[in-house]
Amino acid sequence: MMHLPNHWPYIAASYGLTLGCSLVLGVGAALRLRKSKARLAAVEGHARRRERSAS
Amino acid sequence: MTRKTRRLWIVIACLACVGSAAALTLRAFSSNIVFFMAPSQVKANPPSPDRTIRLGGMVMAGSLHRINENGTPVNAFEVTDGQAAVEVHYTGILPDLFREGQSVVALGTVQKNGGFTASEVLAKHDETYMPKEVADELKRTGKWDPRFGKAPDASSWDTMTAKKAGG
Amino acid sequence: MRPTPNLLHRYANPGQFLRLAHALLPWLSSGAILFLIVGVIWGLFIAPADWQQGDTVRIMYVHVPMAWLASSCYLGLAVCGVLSLVWRHPLADLAAIEIGPVGACAAALCLITGSLWGEPMWGTWWVWDARLTSMLVLFFLYLGHIALIRAFDEPARGQRAAAILALAGVIDLPIIKFSVQWWNTLHQPDSITLTGAPTMSMMMLWPLLICTIGFTLGVAAVIFTRLSAAIHESRARQLLARSRLDRRDSQVA
Numbered sequence: 001m002m003h004l005p006n007h008w009p010y011i012a013a014s015y016g017l018t019l020g021c022s023l024v025l026g027v028g029a030a031l032r033l034r035k036s037k038a039r040l041a042a043v044e045g046h047a048r049r050r051e052r053s054a055s
Numbered sequence: 056m057t058r059k060t061r062r063l064w065i066v067i068a069c070l071a072c073v074g075s076a077a078a079l080t081l082r083a084f085s086s087n088i089v090f091f092m093a094p095s096q097v098k099a100n101p102p103s104p105d106r107t108i109r110l111g112g113m114v115m116a117g118s119l120h121r122i123n124e125n126g127t128p129v130n131a132f133e134v135t136d137g138q139a140a141v142e143v144h145y146t147g148i149l150p151d152l153f154r155e156g157q158s159v160v161a162l163g164t165v166q167k168n169g170g171f172t173a174s175e176v177l178a179k180h181d182e183t184y185m186p187k188e189v190a191d192e193l194k195r196t197g198k199w200d201p202r203f204g205k206a207p208d209a210s211s212w213d214t215m216t217a218k219k220a221g222g
Numbered sequence: 223m224r225p226t227p228n229l230l231h232r233y234a235n236p237g238q239f240l241r242l243a244h245a246l247l248p249w250l251s252s253g254a255i256l257f258l259i260v261g262v263i264w265g266l267f268i269a270p271a272d273w274q275q276g277d278t279v280r281i282m283y284v285h286v287p288m289a290w291l292a293s294s295c296y297l298g299l300a301v302c303g304v305l306s307l308v309w310r311h312p313l314a315d316l317a318a319i320e321i322g323p324v325g326a327c328a329a330a331l332c333l334i335t336g337s338l339w340g341e342p343m344w345g346t347w348w349v350w351d352a353r354l355t356s357m358l359v360l361f362f363l364y365l366g367h368i369a370l371i372r373a374f375d376e377p378a379r380g381q382r383a384a385a386i387l388a389l390a391g392v393i394d395l396p397i398i399k400f401s402v403q404w405w406n407t408l409h410q411p412d413s414i415t416l417t418g419a420p421t422m423s424m425m426m427l428w429p430l431l432i433c434t435i436g437f438t439l440g441v442a443a444v445i446f447t448r449l450s451a452a453i454h455e456s457r458a459r460q461l462l463a464r465s466r467l468d469r470r471d472s473q474v475a
Contacts, residue, residue: 019258179408184423
C-alpha cells in the first residue's frame with residue numbers, strides 16, 4: 001500500500017458545496033412559500049372587501 | 056379524447072425518431088467516442104507517429120522501472136490488455152493511484168519502434184470499493200494480489216476474511 | 223371548475239395538490255434532515271477508507287446522489303412535458319418551471335464534485351470521455367430548458383417549446399447510464415446494478431444508500447414547496463388581474 005497524501009480539502013469542498021447548495025435551495029423555497037401565502041391572503045382579503053363594498 | 060390520443064401518438068412518433076437518430080449517430084461515431092485504445096489494437100494497426108492517441112490498459116506487474124534517457128529520469132512500464140503489451144515511457148510525476156496492476160490511460164504517440172511516449176498519464180480506478188482492512192487481510196492471507204488482477208467478489212469478502220479471523 | 227373524474231386529472235387540480243403537499247411536506251423535510259445528518263456523519267467519519275483511494279472515496283457519498291437526482295429530475299421534466307403536450311395539464315407546466323433549476327443545481331454539483339474527485343484520483347479535473355461529456359450535455363439541456371420556458375411573452379408558447387426540448391433530451395439519460403458499458407471510458411463502470419451484486423463493501427453501501435434517500439427526500443420537499451408557492455403566486459396574479467379588469471369596467475360605466 002503506497003502512501004496517499006492528504007486529500008481532505010477536496011472532500012471538504014465537495015461536502016460544503018453540496019450541503020450549502022441544498023440549504024440555500026431549501027431555505028429559499030420555504031421563504032418563497034411563506035411570502036406567496038401572505039401575498040395571496042392579502043390579495044384575497046382586498047378582493048373580498050371590494051366585493052362587499054360594491055354590493 | 057381523439058385529439059388527446061392523436062397528440063400522444065405524435066409525441067411517441069417524435070420520440071422514436073429522435074431516439075433512432077441518436078442511436079444511428081452514436082453507432083457511426085462509436086470509434087470516436089472510445090476514450091482510449093487497447094494495446095492489442097495499437098499492435099494490430101499502429102497509428103502514425105504524428106497522431107496523438109490514448110492508450111489504456113493495466114500496468115504489467117514487475118514492469119515498472121526508471122531509466123535514463125539523455126540524462127533525464129524516465130518512468131518506463133508496460134501496459135497490457137492481456138493479449139499484447141506496449142512499452143510506455145513517461146517523464147513526469149505519476150498519479151497517486153499509479154501502481155503495478157492498476158489501470159491507466161496514457162496520452163501520447165506511438166514511436167516507430169513500437170514503443171509509446173506519453174505526455175500525460177491518468178490513473179483509472181475500477182468500480183470495486185473495498186475497506187483498507189479487508190484489502191490488507193486478503194493480501195496478507197494470499198487470497199488476492201492487486202498486481203495480478205481484479206479483486207474477488209464483494210459478497211465473498213466477509214467469509215474470506217472471517218474464516219481467517221475465526222481460525 | 224369542471225368535475226374531473228379521471229384519476230390522472232385528480233392531482234392536476236391545483237387545490238388537490240396543495241392539500242397533498244401540505245400533508246406531505248413536514249414528513250418529507252424532517253425525513254430529509256434526519257437521513258442527511260445520519261448519512262453525512264456516517265459517510266464522513268464512520269465509513270471505512272477505500273484500500274486504494276483512501277479517504278477521497280468519501281466524495282462518493284455526495285457525488286452519486288447528485289448524479290441520481292440530476293437524472294431523475296430530468297425524467298420528471300420529461301413526464302411533465304408529456305402531460306403538458308398531450309393532456310395540457312396546467313400543473314405540469316408549473317411543475318416543469320420549478321423542477322428545472324433544482325435539477326440544474328444537482329447536475330452542476332454532480333459535475334463539480336466529480337471534478338473534485340477526479341483531480342486527486344485520476345490526475346485530472348476533466349476529460350472528454352463519454353460519461354463526463356453526456357453528463358455535461360444534461361447540464362446544458364437543463365440550462366436550455368430553464369431559458370426556453372421563460373423566453374416568450376406568452377407563457378404557453380415557452381412551455382410548449384420547453385416540453386418538446388425536455389422530451390427530445392430524454393435520449394441523453396440512457397446514454398449517461400450505459401456510457402460506461404458501451405464505450406471504454408476513464409470513468410469506472412457502475413458499482414451498483416439492477417442485475418448483479420454490488421462491487422462495494424456493505425460498510426460503504428449503507429451510508430451511500432442513506433445519503434441518497436436523504437437527498438431525494440430533500441429535493442422532493444424543495445420541489446413540492448416551490449410548486450405550492452408557484453400556485454399561490456399564480457392565484458394572486460389572477461385575482462389582481464381580475465380586480466384590475468373590474469376597476470376598468472366600473473370606470474367605463
